[in-house]
Amino acid sequence: MTSIPSTLAEIIEEFNAVPDPEKLQLLLEFSRQLPALPERYDGHEEEMEQVVECQTPLFLAVEVAPEAPHKTEIFFSAPAEAPTTRGFASVFSEGLDGATADEILAVPDDIANALGLAKAITPLRLRGMTAMLGRLKRNIRTQLEAA
Template sequence: MTENTAVPPALAEIVDDFAQVPDPERLELLLEFSDELPALPERYDGHEDEMEQVVECQSPLFLAVELEGEPGPDAAVHLFVSAPPEAPTTRGFASVLAQGLNGVSVADVLAVPDDVPNRLGLAKALTPLRLRGMTAMLGRIKRNVREQAGLA
C-alpha cells in the first residue's frame, strides 16, 4: 500500500493498483485506462475550441472543468477531457485523472499532491516529457478549480 494521504479515495485506489503491478505491466495498465476515458458530453463533443488545450502534452489534449453546487471548497468537480485514440499514453493519464478526481470536492482536488503522476511508477516506462504532461494536466485542473471556486 502506498502513502496516499490527501488523495481522494478513487485516485488513491488507482495509484495503489499501479503500485501492485510489476514494472513491465504498468504501461499495459495505463493503456487499459486509455480505453476507459469517459466520452465527452454532447456540449463538448466536437467543440474542443470551448475547452482548454494542455500544450505541455505531446498530443492534443483538451480539458474542461465544471463545478456543481455553490462555488467554494465544497463544490463537486467534474472533468471532461478530449484526447485522440492514437495517443494512448496521454489518454491513459487523462483517464486516470478523470476517474480519480471526477465528482470530488474542490478542497479535495486542491489537496492532491503534485507528485501523484510520479506515484504511478511509470518513470522506467515513459519519458520525462510524457510524465510532465500528466503533471501539467493536474496543474491545469487545479488552476481551473481554484479560479472557478473563487479561491484564486
C-alpha cells in the same frame, strides 16, 4: 495518502500492485476507458482548455459546483492515436471526477511518481501528466475565486 481522494488512491494502489514492466500496459488499459465527452463539449473542443505541454492535442474542462463542497465534473478529449495521453486523462477522469475542489487541490503535484510511472514513461510524457493536473487545479482555483 490522506490528501488523495479514495478513488484515485485505489488507482494508485492498482498501479503499484503491478511490476514496472506492466505499468505501461495498465496505462494503455486506462486509455480505452476514457469516457466520451458529453454533448455540450463533443465537437466543441474550442470551449475546452488545451494542455499545450502535452505532446498530442489534449483538451480538458472542469465544472465546479458553485455551492460547497464544490463537487467537480472533469472532461477530457484526447485522440485515440495517443494512448499514453488518453491513459493519463482516464486516470484523472476516473480518479478525480466527482471529487470536491479541495480534494483535487490537495492532490500532490508529483502524482506520476505515486503511480510508479517514472520507469515506464519518458520524462517528457510525465511532464504532460503533471501539466494536466496543474491545469485542473488552476481551473478549479479560477472558478472558486469567481464564485
